[in-house]
Amino acid sequence: xxxxxxxxxxxxxxxxxxxxxxxxxxxxxxxxxxxxxxxxxxxxxxxxxxxxxxxxxxxxxxxxxxxxxxxxxxxxxxxxxxxxxxxxxxxxxxxxxxxxxxxxxxxxxxxxxxxxxxxxxxxxxxxxxxxxxxxxxxxxxxxxxxxxxxxxxxxxxxxxxxxxxxxxxxxxxxxxxxxxxxxxxxxxxxxxxxxxxxxxxxxxxxxxxxxxxxxxxxxxxxxxxxxxxxxxxxxxxxxxxxxxxxxxxxxxxxxxxxxxxxxxxxxxxxxxxxxxxxxxxxxxxxxxxxxxxxxxxxxxxxxxxx
Amino acid sequence: xxxxxxxxxxxxxxxxxxxxxxxxxxxxxxxxxxxxxxxxxxxxxxxxxxxxxxxxxxxxxxxxxxxxxxxxxxxxxxxxxxxxxxxxxxxxxxxxxxxxxxxxxxxxxxxxxxxxxxxxxxxxxxxxxxxxxxxxxxxxxxxxxxxxxxxxxxxxxxxxxxxxxxxxxxxxxxxxxxxxxxxxxxxxxxxxxxxxxxxxxxxxxxxxxxxxxxxxxxxxxxxxxxxxxxxxxxxxxxxxxxxxxxxxxxxxxxxxxxxxxxxxxxxxxxxxxxxxxxxxxxxxxxxxxxxxxxxxxxxxxxxxxx
Numbered sequence: 001x002x003x004x005x006x007x008x009x010x011x012x013x014x015x016x017x018x019x020x021x022x023x024x025x026x027x028x029x030x031x032x033x034x035x036x037x038x039x040x041x042x043x044x045x046x047x048x049x050x051x052x053x054x055x056x057x058x059x060x061x062x063x064x065x066x067x068x069x070x071x072x073x074x075x076x077x078x079x080x081x082x083x084x085x086x087x088x089x090x091x092x093x094x095x096x097x098x099x100x101x102x103x104x105x106x107x108x109x110x111x112x113x114x115x116x117x118x119x120x121x122x123x124x125x126x127x128x129x130x131x132x133x134x135x136x137x138x139x140x141x142x143x144x145x146x147x148x149x150x151x152x153x154x155x156x157x158x159x160x161x162x163x164x165x166x167x168x169x170x171x172x173x174x175x176x177x178x179x180x181x182x183x184x185x186x187x188x189x190x191x192x193x194x195x196x197x198x199x200x201x202x203x204x205x206x207x208x209x210x211x212x213x214x215x216x217x218x219x220x221x222x223x224x225x226x227x228x229x230x231x232x233x234x235x236x237x238x239x240x241x242x243x244x245x246x247x248x249x250x251x252x253x254x255x256x257x258x259x260x261x262x263x264x265x266x267x268x269x270x271x272x273x274x275x276x277x278x279x280x281x282x283x284x285x286x287x288x289x290x291x292x293x294x295x296x297x298x299x300x301x302x303x304x305x306x
Numbered sequence: 307x308x309x310x311x312x313x314x315x316x317x318x319x320x321x322x323x324x325x326x327x328x329x330x331x332x333x334x335x336x337x338x339x340x341x342x343x344x345x346x347x348x349x350x351x352x353x354x355x356x357x358x359x360x361x362x363x364x365x366x367x368x369x370x371x372x373x374x375x376x377x378x379x380x381x382x383x384x385x386x387x388x389x390x391x392x393x394x395x396x397x398x399x400x401x402x403x404x405x406x407x408x409x410x411x412x413x414x415x416x417x418x419x420x421x422x423x424x425x426x427x428x429x430x431x432x433x434x435x436x437x438x439x440x441x442x443x444x445x446x447x448x449x450x451x452x453x454x455x456x457x458x459x460x461x462x463x464x465x466x467x468x469x470x471x472x473x474x475x476x477x478x479x480x481x482x483x484x485x486x487x488x489x490x491x492x493x494x495x496x497x498x499x500x501x502x503x504x505x506x507x508x509x510x511x512x513x514x515x516x517x518x519x520x521x522x523x524x525x526x527x528x529x530x531x532x533x534x535x536x537x538x539x540x541x542x543x544x545x546x547x548x549x550x551x552x553x554x555x556x557x558x559x560x561x562x563x564x565x566x567x568x569x570x571x572x573x574x575x576x577x578x579x580x581x582x583x584x585x586x587x588x589x590x591x592x593x594x595x596x597x598x599x600x601x602x603x604x605x606x607x608x609x610x611x612x
Contacts, residue, residue, distance in 0.1 A: 208514040302565040
């Protein structure tokens with residue numbers, strides 16, 4: 001089924017303990033679309049870039065089934081740019097530079113063909129922009145998934161809460177869940193956040209896995225233990241893309257299938273961190289993904305003999 | 307099968323964000339024995355206390371099937387004492403006071419009836435004392451499990467490595483695994499540590515679960531997400547006690563059963579943190595434990611539909 005995603009399409013400069021990558025392709029919508037493209041070829045992207053963005057990278061997205069009709073290109077302007085440096089443990093990072101550029105006055109406009117989207121992924125952006133996307137849809141999609149970050153909790157809490165009311169699944173990390181709820185315990189945080197509107201909550205814990213909460217039930221998906229993590233950039237967006245991609249492929253919103261979607265999202269994220277930027281997300285095969293999911297099964301599978 | 311454990315039997319003073327407990331019963335061997343007592347009534351404890359230790363607490367251990375013949379009581383001396391304060395996130399703590407007292411010149415002596423132990427749990431103590439226990443055994447036990455801590459890596463690395471060579475399972479936390487191996491990645495750390503001697507390695511990650519490594523295989527057990535953690539003191543020892551207790555009850559050292567033992571250890575640890583000190587480990591029923599294990603099954607269970 002058709003998948004609409006909004007988010008940044010951008011340049012990143014990344015430093016990790018294992019290397020550096022300057023002015024590489026990044027952005028939430030890039031990672032989301034690439035990850036989802038392994039599950040559906042009906043992806044409608046909404047974003048904005050400057051005239052500095054390489055055509056071959058856009059061609060690559062198109063070749064993966066990503067429709068770029070909703071991607072605005074602003075002549076004489078520059079694409080969004082982020083630079084960051086990861087700490088030795090890869091779990092923390094410092095932002096070295098952020099240049100909003102084209103994002104400063106971004107007003108998303110949905111092409112007519114996008115407006116009947118059944119699956120909508122609101123990548124991390126100003127809540128007001130996420131709201132603009134919802135407002136342009138023809139009717140209620142089957143599923144709206146949303147990502148956000150601490151910055152919007154600090155600067156735009158009211159409009160953030162208004163968007164959260166209208167979605168089905170909120171996907172955030174543990175620190176964001178704690179800030180949003182004011183609760184340290186993730187179990188208590190989840191209770192409060194689900195009262196804000198979403199039926200499902202996914203809390204990502206990076207190398208410690210992810211939790212799915214729904215109607216008092218909890219599912220835990222581990223992260224795959226890896227010998228080397230080269231670059232965590234985009235892992236959260238890749239998770240979200242794999243998650244909603246799997247759901248849009250299967251069209252099944254049962255809790256059992258949501259659990260599988262969390263595992264597929266985790267599997268896609270485990271690829272993402274194995275190379276810099278989007279490199280590892282290029283050229284995967286269906287067999288690669290199935291083998292990776294099988295490793296998750298092996299990792300947690302046990303017979304309790306009860 | 308008979309289970310021998312060595313470790314401290316001690317007093318703790320504990321402060322957590324949710325409360326305080328002064329001069330309560332603690333110590334690694336106390337937690338290990340109590341947790342293991344739900345799986346076997348053939349537990350031989352080796353430790354040392356002063357004349358300040360309450361007889362009713364010893365009677366309680368005896369009532370749980372813990373043999374105290376190997377517990378030395380030193381007249382005119384005081385029991386080991388530890389005081390600590392947990393940070394808001396409960397994952398970090400500061401030691402406020404440590405009084406070795408009777409532990410300063412502890413020479414463990416195994417009663418004759420202990421020397422044929424088939425399952426041996428070396429709780430965290432000076433490696434030299436752990437070695438003394440191994441030296442007094444009649445022949446090789448079926449399984450030796452060992453805990454240790456950073457302090458011995460800083461102060462007694464040579465004798466620590468010598469003990470590690472002789473054991474089957476090392477149970478340590480993530481920071482200890484990193485320090486022991488010099489590797490940040492737990493996958494790489496595990497490879498190096500298994501080369502040091504143990505066939506199995508368990509890396510505990512507190513609220514983030516535990517990893518079991520063996521011959522290139524990895525099993526991950528989550529920690530149970532809890533609404534409140536009252537006191538993490540003894541959770542690691544309780545894990546170890548549940549782990550070796552389950553193994554000594556079943557006598558099965560296959561990888562499949564080791565996985566179950568990790569789950570049972572995690573289940574016992576999840577009880578431990580629900581109240582202060584050893585309170586929650588008193589008066590559990592077999593049904594309580596089975597229900598808790600069932601929650602672990604539900605937490606990670608999914609059908610990959612592959």
